[in-house]
Structure formats: C-alpha cells, structure tokens
Amino acid sequence: MRRRKHGLAYLLVMLLVVTILGGCGSGNNEGTTVEPDSSSSSVTPSQEATTNPEDEKPVELVFWNYPVWNLPDQKPGEYAQTLIEKFEKKYPNVKVKLEIIPYDGGDQKVNVALASNTAPDILNDSPGRTTSYAKRGYTVPLNDLLTEEQLKKIPQNVLEKVTLQDGTIFSYPQGLGATLMVINKSLVERAGAADVLPSGELRTWTIEQFEKLLVAVREYQKKETPDHYPFLMFGLNEQGDALYHSFMAGFGGKRYTDDRTQSTFSSTENVQAVEWFKSLIDKQLVYPNPETRAAGMSNDYFVQEKTAVAFGGFSLLNAVQKAKDEGAIKGEFEAILAPFPSVKEDQGVVIGGGGQFVIFDNGDENKIKYAKKFIQFAQTEDPDFIKAMNAFDVYGRDTLGANPDPEKLWLSKLVTDTEHIIAIDGSYDIEGYSQTRAVFFPEMQAVFIGAKEPLQAMQDYDEKANKIIKDAIASKK
Amino acid sequence: MLKREFNLLYKERYGFLFVAPALLFFALFYLYPILDAIKVSFYKYTYYSSGWAGIGNYQSLLQDDVFLRSVKNTLLIVIMFVPATLIISFILSIFISLFRTRLQSVFKAVFYIPAVTSIVSITFMWQYLLNYDFGLLNFLLGLFDIDKVNFLSYDRAIVTTTVVVLTISLGGPIVILSAALGGIPVSYYEAAELDGASFWRKHIRITLPMMKPTILFVAVTSTIGAFQLFAIILLFTAGGPNYATTTILLLLYQEAFVNGDYGRANAMAVILSIIIVIIAWLQFKFLRTDIEY
Incomplete structure (x- = not known):
C-alpha cells in the first residue's frame, strides 16, 4: 500500500515534469524539409481589371503589425486601424483583422506561426527580419506590383534591401527613412558647447567632436544635475545593437566580408570602436552599467532631459513634441537630428530604412490577391500613409507639403545623399543573421563589465557568428 | 497469463470506459508530446530541414560553455529559491494562523496577489524599484548616505532575480501550508502547552x-517552478549580464524560437527533465520518512 502511494507520488511528479517537455514537441511536419511553395501567385494587372465573381467572395485577411504608424493626434499603432477602415470601405467584401504584436519576441512569434502554418496574410516589419522569411520561401513575390517607372524612382539602396539575390522583390518598397542621432540642442547650448554641435548642410561631424560634446555636457550636468549623463548606452539585449554597428561604421569598420559569409567584427576599426565605447564608460560620459539597460530606456531618458544625445529619429522628435504639448517639458528643449559621427569630417552614418509589407503565401489565391490590393492601397491611395510612417516617399513624391517641418526637410536631403552619408547595411541577407544578433550583446556586456578586452570579445563574437553563418548556409543546402 | 489480463480488462471494462477520456487526453496532450520531444532531441531539426543526429545534440550541449553555465545558474537559483520558499512560507503561515479566520483570509489573499498579477507588470515595477539611477531602493539608500547599488550587476543579478521571484511565488505555498496547518488537531498543542x-x-x-x-x-x-523560471528572467535581465542569469529554460527558448534549432532545444528539455526527476526523487527519498497521506 505504502509503495503504491509512493508510486502515485512519483507519477504526480512526472505529470508536472511533462509540462516542460510538452511545450517542446515538434509540429506535424516532422521529418520533412520545411520548404513552402514560394512560386509566384501574383495577379497580373490585366487580371485585376477583369470583373471576377471571385472578387465578390467574402475574404478575411489577417494583418500583423507592430505598434507603429500614427498620425500626430494618434497613439502608436492607431493609424493601422484607420487604414483598414478606409480599405474595407473600398472593398466591402474584405475584412482585415488587425493584430498588434509586441516588439519583444515579435520575430519569434512570426517564426513559430510560419513553422506551424498559422502565419498572417500580411505582415508589416523591417526587412531586417522579413528577409529571413523570404529566403525560406514563405513570402509572395511582389515584383508585379511595381511598374518599370516606379522601379526607376526607388533609391538603389532601398531596392537592394527588399530584393533577394534572384531579383525577387519580397517586401514592398515604401517609407524612406533613417535612424540616426537626436540631440537636445538647447541643453548643449546651455552647457556652452554650441560650437561642437554638428553643422554644415548635412550636419556631419567627427567622433572627436561627439566626445567633446559629451565632455562639455557632463561638466555642465555635474553642477546642475549630477545624476544625469549626456548619453545612455544599452546592452541588456540585442535590441538597439544597430547603435554600436553605426559607430563601428563611423570608425570605418565593415561587419562582414564582401562575399557575406564571414563576420569581421574583430577588424582593427571595429575593435577601436568597441575600445572607445568602453572608454566612454570609464570616463563616466555615459550612464553606468550599460549591460543592465534596455534600448527603450534611451528614448525615455532623452525625453525626460536626462541625456543630451540619443539614438532615434522622427518618432523621438514626436515624443519630445508630445511631452512639450502635455506640459511634461517646461523649459526650452529644441531637438535636432544628426547623422552618427565618423572619423572623416565630411562623412556621416545613418541606419537606412525602407520597405515593410510582406505577404505570406498561405495557399489561398484570393487572399493573396486582396493582400496585394491592401498594400498597394496603402501606398498609392491613402495620402496619410506616408505621414503615419514618419517617412518619405521612395518614389520621390512630395510628402512634406507647402510648409515642411525643417527637420523633415533636412532629413529628406540627407537620406538621398549617397556621397557623404553611409546608410549602414542591415546585414539582413547574412544567413543566420537573427541568431548572430543574440550572441552579440553578451560579448558587449563582457566588455562593459570588464570581463573581456574588446579585441577578445570581438574575436569570440566572430567565432560564434561564423559558426552560426556556416551552419545556416549548410542547413539550407 | 495474457488471458488473465484480458479477463481483468473485460471484467473492469466499465471502469476503463470511465477513465478512457482522461487517459486519451493524457496520451494525446502529454504522452505524445513527451515521446515526440525525446525523438526530436535525436534529430538535427531546424526551420529548414531535419535529419538524424544521434546523440549529436546532447554531445554539443555538454561541450557548450553557455549551456553548462545555464545549468549552473539554474541549480543556483533552485538552491537559493527552494529552501527560502519553504522557510519563509512556513514561518509566515504560522504567523498568519495566529490571527482570526477573517484576517487570515486577508493575509493569504494579499500574499497570493502577485501570483495572479501579470508577470510583465510585476517585472516593470521591480525594474523601477531597482533602477540604478532613479530607483526607489537606491533613493532610500541615499537617505542613509549609502552608495548606489547596481542590483543587476554581474555578481548580484542572480541573487536579485531570485529574491524578486521569491516575492511573487510565496502566495501559493503560504495558502497550501496554512491549509495543512489548520488540519493539525489543536489538542496536540494543548497537550504540549501542559x-x-x-x-x-x-x-x-x-x-x-x-x-x-x-x-x-x-x-x-x-523545485519544478524554479527550474522553469523563464518570463521574469527574459524581461528582467534577458539572461545577462554576460550570461550571469541565463537559465536552461531561457536558453531552450532562444534555441527553439530564435535559432530555430528544435533538436537542440528538445535535447535541453530532456536534460532539464532528467535533472528535475533526479532532484524530485532525492526530495522524496529524504523527506518521505514518517509521511502519512
């Protein structure tokens, strides 16, 4: 009896244990190569023009978006619903179901959905992630949506981001933008460092100039707000790793070999950049303990005037404006944009943007057809779309209006200047790229806490990244 | 021999019919996933392809410094968390038992609140409390002229995380221990008092x-809960700094849903389950004396 009771107790333990294992079971496609049909299921313009009884059939599209897009009076993400309402009015037989997914774990959610055949019909995300889906054949080619004339107008660097090596356009080119630096000009001026602010038509500046700005602001803060620092570096997770990549590019570093199969983070220039990051911590020019700080903290601190420089773009300028309107910012706070500094005086670095929508091939021709209509509708029929994206039109149409915001006007020139501005490549085409991101920040953390020298950390990173890239290439073959 | 078994089955057929739905549910949603997970752990199984890997996944895990670090971190959390949970919840349930019944319910409910609160909200609250620059705890330390503490530093992160998890997890054990405490006959205590x-x-x-x-x-x-710690670590430290708080389950999640390597992820799950079974078996072995159910 006693033994039986113990047996029952063991069984109970096993039941609790199985919940761990249960979560890790594979899908139904076990034992097979996961290669969804990537053949084009596009509809030619002539087919679209023909009235087809199929058009009248009710269609439900699932659209996943991150909390992005908003008009000035809307909350982040709110515009997506506005766009859907306009689209549904034009196509009453179509119902678009919007699901806002969080940034944290968004990519994982999409990957799980793809693996389990529950992916949405439309996804709005950066090519940084969608390239990986397209390479695995999950997306529908969108080449048929673009005319020769449109293709000519799209900046080459944007077109490259949304095109696979075989010429397949997997993401709709839209919203030319950039992530760069945002500076609290008023704070810098109060610190008596107006002379080191980036100037000139493109506001390019040097790394040395940037550091001088930090020193001047820190000296000022020591007297006025000793708990504040001019800049916030972060390294809690891979989010915002482009900050470090941008500075590396400013030092003249390249992250991958020309054939895109080897990581070169341990190059002299990149290691110099990492040594410089560490020196900023040691000199107390940035908030301490970057390894414990998330990227989101950078924006918050900037809006709260706890930093003088941040990593961002229009959305951060809008956040500052909103805080002013709500009375959270009382004093003078003029925010300006600038490219990342570089070792060359006349060269700046930005993180280029452009291309977002992808359509997943869920095997339903009618859904694909209306999904294409949806993204074309957003781009060509709704004038608010580009405004809500806080970006410029890739086709060169004027989206700034008669009285353009001076910062927007400046940025529109910056993003199209390919001579002086390096738009860092997203490395999206690197096999295993998202996995390489996951091993980057622990190495940066090791540098921040002094557990590794910059050279050692970058060499270790290269070793791990190269293994990931090699395995990813091998597993695709 | 077999005939005897069939006879028993036939004789008890109605009983088996009654338990059949539960057995079917168990087989479909527990047994099959377990067996499949074990099977997949012997495969190279990624987003792109799959193929037999033998013990390759296990071999690579046992040679992986990060995985070994995650095992060490997980065991450290268990060693800190389980005794602390037992001691604190035992003492608190004794104190709660000293109050009147209505007040006891209030205390139990209060301690249970974190268990029914969103882990995301709790994590954000703790992030604010522990914030190095402007957090409440550092502000309080400042009032006593004590230097700021980086609670999530390389050396402290695992202890801090365990303490935070402890505050969330005490509710359940307190309720269970209080119920057991109420079942002990008062006469025993009266006799002892005499x-x-x-x-x-x-x-x-x-x-x-x-x-x-x-x-x-x-x-x-x-113990099982401590081994399965995941969400709070993902939100709190993402396993850092420099893998200081990376646990097996966090790594398992990354392996499956970031790297897409389900073979290795399942091998981790199997190893984790084996560790849990061994520890649970040890707990039964050392605590079973005098047990009366």
Whole structure:
C-alpha cells in the first residue's frame, strides 16, 4: 500500500515534469524539409481589371503589425486601424483583422506561426527580419506590383534591401527613412558647447567632436544635475545593437566580408570602436552599467532631459513634441537630428530604412490577391500613409507639403545623399543573421563589465557568428 | 497469463470506459508530446530541414560553455529559491494562523496577489524599484548616505532575480501550508502547552513533523517552478549580464524560437527533465520518512 502511494507520488511528479517537455514537441511536419511553395501567385494587372465573381467572395485577411504608424493626434499603432477602415470601405467584401504584436519576441512569434502554418496574410516589419522569411520561401513575390517607372524612382539602396539575390522583390518598397542621432540642442547650448554641435548642410561631424560634446555636457550636468549623463548606452539585449554597428561604421569598420559569409567584427576599426565605447564608460560620459539597460530606456531618458544625445529619429522628435504639448517639458528643449559621427569630417552614418509589407503565401489565391490590393492601397491611395510612417516617399513624391517641418526637410536631403552619408547595411541577407544578433550583446556586456578586452570579445563574437553563418548556409543546402 | 489480463480488462471494462477520456487526453496532450520531444532531441531539426543526429545534440550541449553555465545558474537559483520558499512560507503561515479566520483570509489573499498579477507588470515595477539611477531602493539608500547599488550587476543579478521571484511565488505555498496547518488537531498543542513547551518548540516538534507531506509537496512543486523560471528572467535581465542569469529554460527558448534549432532545444528539455526527476526523487527519498497521506 505504502509503495503504491509512493508510486502515485512519483507519477504526480512526472505529470508536472511533462509540462516542460510538452511545450517542446515538434509540429506535424516532422521529418520533412520545411520548404513552402514560394512560386509566384501574383495577379497580373490585366487580371485585376477583369470583373471576377471571385472578387465578390467574402475574404478575411489577417494583418500583423507592430505598434507603429500614427498620425500626430494618434497613439502608436492607431493609424493601422484607420487604414483598414478606409480599405474595407473600398472593398466591402474584405475584412482585415488587425493584430498588434509586441516588439519583444515579435520575430519569434512570426517564426513559430510560419513553422506551424498559422502565419498572417500580411505582415508589416523591417526587412531586417522579413528577409529571413523570404529566403525560406514563405513570402509572395511582389515584383508585379511595381511598374518599370516606379522601379526607376526607388533609391538603389532601398531596392537592394527588399530584393533577394534572384531579383525577387519580397517586401514592398515604401517609407524612406533613417535612424540616426537626436540631440537636445538647447541643453548643449546651455552647457556652452554650441560650437561642437554638428553643422554644415548635412550636419556631419567627427567622433572627436561627439566626445567633446559629451565632455562639455557632463561638466555642465555635474553642477546642475549630477545624476544625469549626456548619453545612455544599452546592452541588456540585442535590441538597439544597430547603435554600436553605426559607430563601428563611423570608425570605418565593415561587419562582414564582401562575399557575406564571414563576420569581421574583430577588424582593427571595429575593435577601436568597441575600445572607445568602453572608454566612454570609464570616463563616466555615459550612464553606468550599460549591460543592465534596455534600448527603450534611451528614448525615455532623452525625453525626460536626462541625456543630451540619443539614438532615434522622427518618432523621438514626436515624443519630445508630445511631452512639450502635455506640459511634461517646461523649459526650452529644441531637438535636432544628426547623422552618427565618423572619423572623416565630411562623412556621416545613418541606419537606412525602407520597405515593410510582406505577404505570406498561405495557399489561398484570393487572399493573396486582396493582400496585394491592401498594400498597394496603402501606398498609392491613402495620402496619410506616408505621414503615419514618419517617412518619405521612395518614389520621390512630395510628402512634406507647402510648409515642411525643417527637420523633415533636412532629413529628406540627407537620406538621398549617397556621397557623404553611409546608410549602414542591415546585414539582413547574412544567413543566420537573427541568431548572430543574440550572441552579440553578451560579448558587449563582457566588455562593459570588464570581463573581456574588446579585441577578445570581438574575436569570440566572430567565432560564434561564423559558426552560426556556416551552419545556416549548410542547413539550407 | 495474457488471458488473465484480458479477463481483468473485460471484467473492469466499465471502469476503463470511465477513465478512457482522461487517459486519451493524457496520451494525446502529454504522452505524445513527451515521446515526440525525446525523438526530436535525436534529430538535427531546424526551420529548414531535419535529419538524424544521434546523440549529436546532447554531445554539443555538454561541450557548450553557455549551456553548462545555464545549468549552473539554474541549480543556483533552485538552491537559493527552494529552501527560502519553504522557510519563509512556513514561518509566515504560522504567523498568519495566529490571527482570526477573517484576517487570515486577508493575509493569504494579499500574499497570493502577485501570483495572479501579470508577470510583465510585476517585472516593470521591480525594474523601477531597482533602477540604478532613479530607483526607489537606491533613493532610500541615499537617505542613509549609502552608495548606489547596481542590483543587476554581474555578481548580484542572480541573487536579485531570485529574491524578486521569491516575492511573487510565496502566495501559493503560504495558502497550501496554512491549509495543512489548520488540519493539525489543536489538542496536540494543548497537550504540549501542559508539558510546558515554548511557542517555537511546539511548532518544531508538532507542526513540522505533521506537515511533512505538505512540505514535501511544496518542495517538489517549488523545485519544478524554479527550474522553469523563464518570463521574469527574459524581461528582467534577458539572461545577462554576460550570461550571469541565463537559465536552461531561457536558453531552450532562444534555441527553439530564435535559432530555430528544435533538436537542440528538445535535447535541453530532456536534460532539464532528467535533472528535475533526479532532484524530485532525492526530495522524496529524504523527506518521505514518517509521511502519512
């Protein structure tokens, strides 16, 4: 009896244990190569023009978006619903179901959905992630949506981001933008460092100039707000790793070999950049303990005037404006944009943007057809779309209006200047790229806490990244 | 021999029919995933392809410094978390039992609130409390002229995370231990009082032995809970700094849903389950004496 009771107790333990294992079971496609049909299921313009009884059939599209897009009076993400309402009015037989997914774990959610055949019909995300889906054949080619004339107008660097090596356009080119630096000009001026602010038509500046700005602001803060620092570096997770990549590019570093199969983070220039990051911590020019700080903290601190420089773009300028309107910012706070500094005086670095929508091939021709209509509708029929994206039109149409915001006007020139501005490549085409991101920040953390020298950390990173890239290439073959 | 078994099956056919739905549910949603997970752990199984890997996934894991670090971190959390949970919840349930029934319910509910609150909200609250620059705890330390503390530094992150998890997890054990405490006959304590036993002596000599089965249950469930810590670590430290808080489950999640390597992820799950079974078996072995269900 006693033994039986113990047996029952063991069984109970096993039941609790199985919940761990249960979560890790594979899908139904076990034992097979996961290669969804990537053949084009596009509809030619002539087919679209023909009235087809199929058009009248009710269609439900699932659209996943991150909390992005908003008009000035809307909350982040709110515009997506506005766009859907306009689209549904034009196509009453179509119902678009919007699901806002969080940034944290968004990519994982999409990957799980793809693996389990529950992916949405439309996804709005950066090519940084969608390239990986397209390479695995999950997306529908969108080449048929673009005319020769449109293709000519799209900046080459944007077109490259949304095109696979075989010429397949997997993401709709839209919203030319950039992530760069945002500076609290008023704070810098109060610190008596107006002379080191980036100037000139493109506001390019040097790394040395940037550091001088930090020193001047820190000296000022020591007297006025000793708990504040001019800049916030972060390294809690891979989010915002482009900050470090941008500075590396400013030092003249390249992250991958020309054939895109080897990581070169341990190059002299990149290691110099990492040594410089560490020196900023040691000199107390940035908030301490970057390894414990998330990227989101950078924006918050900037809006709260706890930093003088941040990593961002229009959305951060809008956040500052909103805080002013709500009375959270009382004093003078003029925010300006600038490219990342570089070792060359006349060269700046930005993180280029452009291309977002992808359509997943869920095997339903009618859904694909209306999904294409949806993204074309957003781009060509709704004038608010580009405004809500806080970006410029890739086709060169004027989206700034008669009285353009001076910062927007400046940025529109910056993003199209390919001579002086390096738009860092997203490395999206690197096999295993998202996995390489996951091993980057622990190495940066090791540098921040002094557990590794910059050279050692970058060499270790290269070793791990190269293994990931090699395995990813091998597993695709 | 087989005939005898069939006869038994036939004789008890109605009984088996009654348990059939539950058995079917167990087989479909528990047994099959377990067996499939074990099978997949012997495959190279990624987003792109799959193929037999033998013990390759296990070999690579046992040579992987990050995985070994995650095992060490997980065991460290268990070693800190389980005894702390048992001791604190045992003491608190004794104190709660001293109050009137209505007040007891209030205390139990208060301690249970974190268990039903969103882990995301709790994590954000703790992030604010522990913020190095402007957090409440550092502000309070500042009032006593004590230097700021980086609670999530390389050396402290795992302890801090365990303490935070502890505050969230005490509700369940307190409710369970309080219920067991209420089941002990008052006459035992009265007899002890007549013999002149002190407050703590009564609880050590009467409460503790009487509650051993419940303590064993709490110990086993807390151990499993500690091994399965995931969301709070993902949000709190993402496993850092420099892998200081990376646990097996966090790594398992990354391996499956970031790297898409389900073979290795399942191998991790199998290893984790083996560790849990061994520890649970040890707990049964050392705590089972005098157990009365």
